[in-house]
Amino acid sequence: MAQSFDSLTAAQIAAGVAAGDFTATEVAQASLAAIEAREGGVQAFLQVAPELALEAAARVDADRAAGKPLPPLAGVPLAIKDNMNLVGTRTTCASRMLENYQSVYTATCVQRMLDAGCLPMGKANMDEFAFGSSTESSAFHRTNNPWDTERVPGGSSGGSAAAVAAGEVALSLGSDTGGSIRQPAALCGCVGLKPTYGRVSRYGVIAYGSSLDQVGPLTRTVEDAALVLSVIAGHDKRDSTSSPRPVDGYADFSRSDLKGVRLGVPREFMAEGLDGPVAKACQDALARARDLGAELVDVSLPHATRHAIAAYYIVAMAEASSNLSRFDGVRYGYRAAEPKNLDDLYCRSRSEGFGQEVQRRILLGTYVLSAGYYDAYYKKAAQVRRLIRQDYLNALGSCDALFGPVSPVTAWKLGSIIDDPLKMYLMDIYTVSLNLAGLPGLSFPVGEADGLPVGMQLIGKDFDEAGILGIGNVLSK
Numbered sequence: 001m002a003q004s005f006d007s008l009t010a011a012q013i014a015a016g017v018a019a020g021d022f023t024a025t026e027v028a029q030a031s032l033a034a035i036e037a038r039e040g041g042v043q044a045f046l047q048v049a050p051e052l053a054l055e056a057a058a059r060v061d062a063d064r065a066a067g068k069p070l071p072p073l074a075g076v077p078l079a080i081k082d083n084m085n086l087v088g089t090r091t092t093c094a095s096r097m098l099e100n101y102q103s104v105y106t107a108t109c110v111q112r113m114l115d116a117g118c119l120p121m122g123k124a125n126m127d128e129f130a131f132g133s134s135t136e137s138s139a140f141h142r143t144n145n146p147w148d149t150e151r152v153p154g155g156s157s158g159g160s161a162a163a164v165a166a167g168e169v170a171l172s173l174g175s176d177t178g179g180s181i182r183q184p185a186a187l188c189g190c191v192g193l194k195p196t197y198g199r200v201s202r203y204g205v206i207a208y209g210s211s212l213d214q215v216g217p218l219t220r221t222v223e224d225a226a227l228v229l230s231v232i233a234g235h236d237k238r239d240s241t242s243s244p245r246p247v248d249g250y251a252d253f254s255r256s257d258l259k260g261v262r263l264g265v266p267r268e269f270m271a272e273g274l275d276g277p278v279a280k281a282c283q284d285a286l287a288r289a290r291d292l293g294a295e296l297v298d299v300s301l302p303h304a305t306r307h308a309i310a311a312y313y314i315v316a317m318a319e320a321s322s323n324l325s326r327f328d329g330v331r332y333g334y335r336a337a338e339p340k341n342l343d344d345l346y347c348r349s350r351s352e353g354f355g356q357e358v359q360r361r362i363l364l365g366t367y368v369l370s371a372g373y374y375d376a377y378y379k380k381a382a383q384v385r386r387l388i389r390q391d392y393l394n395a396l397g398s399c400d401a402l403f404g405p406v407s408p409v410t411a412w413k414l415g416s417i418i419d420d421p422l423k424m425y426l427m428d429i430y431t432v433s434l435n436l437a438g439l440p441g442l443s444f445p446v447g448e449a450d451g452l453p454v455g456m457q458l459i460g461k462d463f464d465e466a467g468i469l470g471i472g473n474v475l476s477k
Contacts, residue, residue: 005030006167010076010224013170014117017060017075024060024075028053028119031077035121035168041149043141044163046082048122049089053077056119072227074117079163079172082123083130084215085204086110089120093206094138095128097327097334097353107204108239109173109215109232116231121169125159128355129324130177130208132156133427135184136418137357144414145188147452151411154184160218161188171228172218177208178312179406179431181216182443186406186455189445191476192218193225196463197438198243200229201236209319210241212312212435222444222473226250229465248466253473259293261471264399267298268305269430275409277449282405285446285456289403289475299395299402301433303387308433309425311388314368314381315436321365327353360421389437392459396439401468402459405430406443410452434459442468444476 005013005027017024032050039045060074080086083093085103092098106114114120127137135143135158145153146166153162157174161184164172174181176194185192193216200215207213217228230251235244265286270279290296329335329349336348351359368377395402407427417423434441434457442458442465458475460468 003030004034005170006034008170009221010073010170010219011227013076014070014073017064018070020064024057024119025054027075027077028057031119031121031169038166038168041144042146042162042166042168043143044124044159044166044168045079045122046092046094046125046140046159047089049120052088053119053121056114060117071115071117073113073171073231076118076171077121077169078113078118079121079124079160079169080110081126081157081160081172081174083126083175083206084110084173086120086123089123091123091206093129094126094140095354095358096139099139099334101332105204108201108236110204112232113173113228118171124157124163124172127156127158128358129206129320130156130175130180131320131357131361133179133183133424134418135159136414137355139355142414145411147189147411150414151452152187152414154187154407154411156180157218158184161185161190161192164188164190164218164220170220171224173215174218175205175208175213175215176435177212178316178435179428181218182406182431182441182455182457183428185218185443186445187411187453189453189455190218190220191222191225192216192443193229193465194434194441195229195233195465196440198241199440199463199465200232201239201242203236203238207323209316210323211319212316214435222442222469222476223251223253225442226469243463245463248463250466250469252466253470255470255474257293258289258471258474261294262297262399263289263294264297264299264395264402266301266304266395266402266404268301269404273408273429274405275449278405278407278409278454281447281449281454282456285475286403292474297399299399301391301395303384303391304433305429307384308388308436309429311381311384312428312432312436313364313425314377315385317361317365318369318378319365321362321369324358324362329353357421385436388433392433392437392439396461401471404457404459406455406457410449410454430457438462440465440468442472444472446475
């Protein structure tokens with residue numbers, strides 16, 4: 001029977017492989033065994049890649065045997081959200097539209113993880129084209145929360161979060177357009193980091209909202225999140241939106257308390273709408289921060305809660321409508337059989353290839369961009385977006401970071417709100433404004449409510465991932 005590495009962090013696995021305590025091949029085999037044993041209940045993966053994982057492990061073991069220095073994440077099992085290209089796998093975005101699409105290149109973020117020695121265990125399930133907050137809109141199967149398999153894992157990176165929470169892998173990559181890393185991390189009891197917009201290359205990641213998307217890690221510890229960010233951050237000449245700013249030293253965790261730290265607590269985030277048991281766990285975390293020496297500062301984000309949902313879904317759906325226009329049944333992707341003419345090809349390929357939620361967002365996005373409505377909707381949302389960013393900058397002007405909830409509730413029952421799109425959208429009320437502002441956010445567990453995990457997020461200044469990681473490392477212990 002394969003050895004289990006469930007209790008080890010990514011840092012511990014990499015250190016053990018480097019020291020010769022176990023081999024990368026043993027780690028890969030243990031991860032594959034865990035996936036086989038647990039996938040029936042969790043369903044975190046869309047495809048498992050044992051050949052790629054074992055080949056990567058063999059390279060790590062050969063390098064160690066040859067006395068070569070090993071990269072920082074050598075031998076660590078990795079799950080990859082299925083909107084990121086990896087040669088040797090299909091990249092489907094959990095959609096019938098791309099069901100048979102074979103990756104012809106590898107995304108920069110994925111390649112950097114492979115270069116760091118990670119073992120690609122497979123592609124994680126997601127909401128179709130990342131449109132959703134529960135991983136129930138996947139065209140292939142739902143993913144279940146490892147804490148309670150009758151509940152959602154969150155979304156859209158639900159498969160990535162569930163794979164880590166279930167102990168199938170030590171690390172995963174997700175993408176965050178409106179909370180899609182932070183929210184599933186909170187609902188599954190793991191750590192999720194959304195970096196500053198432009199900190200990580202989006203090359204090779206199938207776009208949802210190009211001005212909102214950002215790739216980040218889901219991990220077991222804050223330290224592991226810092227290690228991953230150190231690997232994937234940095235400029236990429238193939239992505240014009242990636243920042244040339246130098247990469248910081250994210251893994252410096254010398255801080256042992258929070259003395260001298262000013263944490264802003266947005267009053268709107270802690271008001272009506274936050275479920276009682278979740279609010280209690282958040283208040284306990286705030287008290288812990290105070291006990292560790294932090295000064296808690298009352299701040300206001302007047303536009304971020306009142307207008308963020310409306311502004312976000314206008315901007316995101318408009319960009320989604322534009323990005324998904326390429327899937328027309330002509331060049332690649334699903335193609336309707338025996339079309340009568342070109343219009344029939346377009347209409348049937350898209351209506352048959354896309355699921356209900358994708359079609360809804362394309363229609364709404366096209367509407368707000370149409371003549372006569374652009375100024376009333378999209379332009380106005382862009383103006384509100386600027387006000388939201390200014391709210392955050394004003395609050396952060398007097399604080400080192402902001403500290404607030406991620407989700408208003410714990411993981412809800414599967415199927416309970418999937419037919420109520422507006423209620424589903426409101427589950428993102430504390431997360432979408434951060435994407436509109438382009439700032440970094442770190443979600444980590446702070447307690448439980450009714451036996452389910454509760455997460456809170458630290459929100460930092462532009463490119464201050466090191467700051468929120470250092471604070472989060474203290475608070476999460």
